[in-house]
Amino acid sequence: MEEEIIKKLKSRDQSGLQSLYKNYGDVLYGNILRVTNNDTSIAQEILQNTFLKIWKNIDKYESKKGGLFTWMNTIARNTALDKVRLVGYQQNKKTESIDASVYSLNKSYISASKLDVDKLLSTLEEKNKVVLDMIYLQGYSHRETAKILDLPLGTIKSRLRIGLGALRKEIDKEKHLFFGFIIILIIICSLIKWL
Amino acid sequence: MALRIEEIRESGLLELYVLGDLSGEDLSTVEAALSKYPELLEDISSIEQALKIYGKIHSVPAPNISFDNLINKPLSSSNSYNPASRPAKSRGSWLWPLMFIGALIGGGFIYNNLSQKLSDSQSDLVNCRTNSEQKDVQIELLQQISNPNNTIIKVDPTEKYPETNIYLHNDNAAQKAFLQIKSLPPIADNQSYQLWSLKDNVDPIPLDVFEGDAGNIFEVNFELNTGAYAITIEPKGGSTSPTLDNLIGVFPVS
Numbered sequence: 001m002e003e004e005i006i007k008k009l010k011s012r013d014q015s016g017l018q019s020l021y022k023n024y025g026d027v028l029y030g031n032i033l034r035v036t037n038n039d040t041s042i043a044q045e046i047l048q049n050t051f052l053k054i055w056k057n058i059d060k061y062e063s064k065k066g067g068l069f070t071w072m073n074t075i076a077r078n079t080a081l082d083k084v085r086l087v088g089y090q091q092n093k094k095t096e097s098i099d100a101s102v103y104s105l106n107k108s109y110i111s112a113s114k115l116d117v118d119k120l121l122s123t124l125e126e127k128n129k130v131v132l133d134m135i136y137l138q139g140y141s142h143r144e145t146a147k148i149l150d151l152p153l154g155t156i157k158s159r160l161r162i163g164l165g166a167l168r169k170e171i172d173k174e175k176h177l178f179f180g181f182i183i184i185l186i187i188i189c190s191l192i193k194w195l
Numbered sequence: 196m197a198l199r200i201e202e203i204r205e206s207g208l209l210e211l212y213v214l215g216d217l218s219g220e221d222l223s224t225v226e227a228a229l230s231k232y233p234e235l236l237e238d239i240s241s242i243e244q245a246l247k248i249y250g251k252i253h254s255v256p257a258p259n260i261s262f263d264n265l266i267n268k269p270l271s272s273s274n275s276y277n278p279a280s281r282p283a284k285s286r287g288s289w290l291w292p293l294m295f296i297g298a299l300i301g302g303g304f305i306y307n308n309l310s311q312k313l314s315d316s317q318s319d320l321v322n323c324r325t326n327s328e329q330k331d332v333q334i335e336l337l338q339q340i341s342n343p344n345n346t347i348i349k350v351d352p353t354e355k356y357p358e359t360n361i362y363l364h365n366d367n368a369a370q371k372a373f374l375q376i377k378s379l380p381p382i383a384d385n386q387s388y389q390l391w392s393l394k395d396n397v398d399p400i401p402l403d404v405f406e407g408d409a410g411n412i413f414e415v416n417f418e419l420n421t422g423a424y425a426i427t428i429e430p431k432g433g434s435t436s437p438t439l440d441n442l443i444g445v446f447p448v449s
Contacts, residue, residue, distance in 0.1 A: 014262055014263075017262055018262060021257070021260060021262075025257035025260075026251070026254035026255060026256055026257050027247065027250035027251055027254045028250075028257070029254070029255050029256070029257035029258075030250060030253050030254040030255040031250060031253075033255050034253075044258050047257060047258075047260070048260055048265055051260065051262075051265065052265055055265075064229070064236070065226065065229065066212070066213065066236075066239050066243065067239065067240060067243045069243055069246070069247050070212075070213045070215065070239070070243050073214070073215060073246070073250075074214075074215030077214075077215050078215065082381065085381045086381065086383065117252050120248070120249075120252070121252070132249070135211075135214055135216060136214055136246060136249065136250070137253055141216050142211055142216055143357065156207075157206065157207025157208070157210075157211065158207055160207055160210050160211070161205070161206075161207040161209075161210050164210050164242055164245050164246070167245040167248070167249060168241050168242065168244075168245045171244060171245055171248060172241075
């Protein structure tokens with residue numbers, strides 16, 4: 001699907017941008033919103049600029065350097081951080097409410113299946129989750145995170161790696177379960193047909 | 196620094212790469228590793244998927260965007276005339292006048308398009324010339340800063356602005372100095388960067404005031420017997436004395 005979208009974008013087909021928005025708009029908007037400390041008007045402006053930048057710079061995207069989502073998320077994050085720095089948000093709002101926003105957001109915006117989400121989130125140790133949330137959801141750099149949490153850079157990197165590792169493991173497990181279920185289903189269907 | 200594949204995996208750099216939080220040497224290390232070990236792309240893809248799912252858990256419904264307004268589409272209204280959709284009644288006597296009018300409209304459309312293209316090309320040409328002139332200036336500056344008499348001094352950034360990365364090329368013999376900007380902290384529209392000369396027992400001497408878009412390399416005022424140069428963020432246009440709270444870095448010359 002991603003390849004199809006990229007092809008459309010590169011041939012300046014606007015429907016590619018619409019598909020991209022449909023698939024990733026919510027995730028990017030959520031990430032931008034957290035960087036802007038829930039300022040919806042600024043977040044909407046940043047989201048528009050992000051998609052405009054994607055549209056204008058799609059020829060610069062190289063799949064061998066990583067996936068489309070990584071590229072888009074970096075654009076969204078940098079656009080948001082530039083804007084936030086410009087309006088002085090980080091000093092005035094973000095630092096003072098960091099604890100509140102890190103711990104409260106994951107509850108208010110959960111939209112995926114509750115059971116899976118809870119299972120997935122339970123694999124994350126709290127200390128690793130805080131680091132992941134600060135860097136990914138709050139838009140802090142790992143250096144800023146180290147400074148705020150008063151931890152060495154190496155600890156931040158390793159907590160991020162361990163946290164994401166736990167998520168990757170759980171996602172892999174779910175994938176295997178899903179494929180296992182499909183295979184059993186196929187076998188049962190074949191048996192019914194054969195009988 | 197070339198790392199082995201396991202070292203890269205254990206370093207946490209891949210995760211930061213996917214998060215877009217790497218720059219400089221770390222970024223080069225990961226990019227080099229990705230070309231050397233293509234199997235790391237699977238790790239990248241898996242991290243990306245985990246982040247995508249984690250992001251989806253925390254996603255917020257995005258507002259509707261009108262892509263038509265967002266993207267400037269100069270040809271979007273060019274299809275309003277569609278001869279094929281016209282009724283085919285009374286073709287005989289009306290056919291020639293219709294074809295004539297069609298040809299006039301078509302000719303006008305083509306002429307308009309060609310004029311637009313010509314105007315775009317002229318503007319591209321002007322841009323190319325400007326770029327080429329800028330490149331010439333940069334090449335001349337590069338030749339000047341590669342003078343073997345130059346001392347190259349890396350900025351010592353202050354704790355408040357660790358992202359500052361600037362080199363000072365100081366040529367005492369020719370009494371010239373150049374700044375080479377790698378990265379500067381962001382400033383607001385009503386602010387500028389300002390260079391200062393610091394000498395013992397003398398008030399800081401204000402030198403050049405520049406903006407973030409001053410270019411990668413540019414010449415600055417040389418001040419004889421300077422002990423150190425410093426850069427601060429000042430109100431737009433510069434100040435007569437430095438705002439020490441906004442000191443972004445120092446170049447120790449002697």
